Amino acid sequence: MKTYHVDLEKVRARYDHPGIRYVAMSGIRADVLEERHAKLSMPLGDLHINHVGTAYAGSIFIAIELSAAALFFCTYGVEEWVPIVRSVTVDYLKPTKLELTADLSLTAEEAAEK
Secondary structure, X not given: OOOOOOOHHHHHHHHHOOOOHHHHHHOOEEEEEEOOEEEEEEOOOXXXXXXXXXXXXXXXXXXXXXXXXXXXXXXXXXXXXXXXXXXXXXXOOOOOOOOEEEEEEOOHHHHHHO
């Protein structure tokens, strides 16, 4: 099973000082960044509220997309590979007015398989 060197400080820097303007504006924060585990939160400010006062679907999507990227970086590092989204399916189950949180992890076996 191949292991990857993960520089968690470089991963954290991507979220503490994002180079993508929307990510910087979103207010997303990395609560946990550790090997094969990422937990990100996004407050529901004006940028993320839709016309009926709940979380905008696009904001929900970007919160999970950014969290998946963080999990990728925490698993495989930032040097050798670049994640590219090929397809996404989202099932919106119910509206929320609460902060968005995504907590994702992989086992060592799942990471090696992928």
